[in-house]
Amino acid sequence: MAVCEVCNNDYEMSFEVRAQGAVHVFDSIECAAQRMAPTCENCQCRILGHGLQGDGQFFCCAHCARQQGFSQLVDHA
Template sequence: MTVCEVCGNDYPRGFEVRIDGEVHSFDCVECAAHLLAPTCENCQCRILGHGLEASGRYFCCAHCARTRGVTELADSVA
């Protein structure tokens, strides 16, 4: 059984994630994302996809990056 370090649920199908030399235990992907996914500097949403990064600052999209003065990022290139 794995005890989730976010919600405390003791679940037989839990899993571990190894990141930055640490091991974390979860009962679901939602709890893993809650703890491990970066947060957009502008809107505070959890970045579950690729997101964007500029000098160690994380954003969910180019709009949020521009809102914070980062103009060199784009969501996609046409």
């Protein structure tokens, strides 16, 4: 068993995520999202989909990007 790095739960079905040369251990997708997913610069929600990026900033949608002055960013259809 391994201990989740977010909630410290010692869980027999924990899993590893390898990203940027580091290994992370989680007990749920929720904990993985809390640690790994970027946060929208405008509304601070976790970005679990594609999101948008402008000048190194992450946004959950074009509306939030526009609120921060990135009018050139558009949602994908």
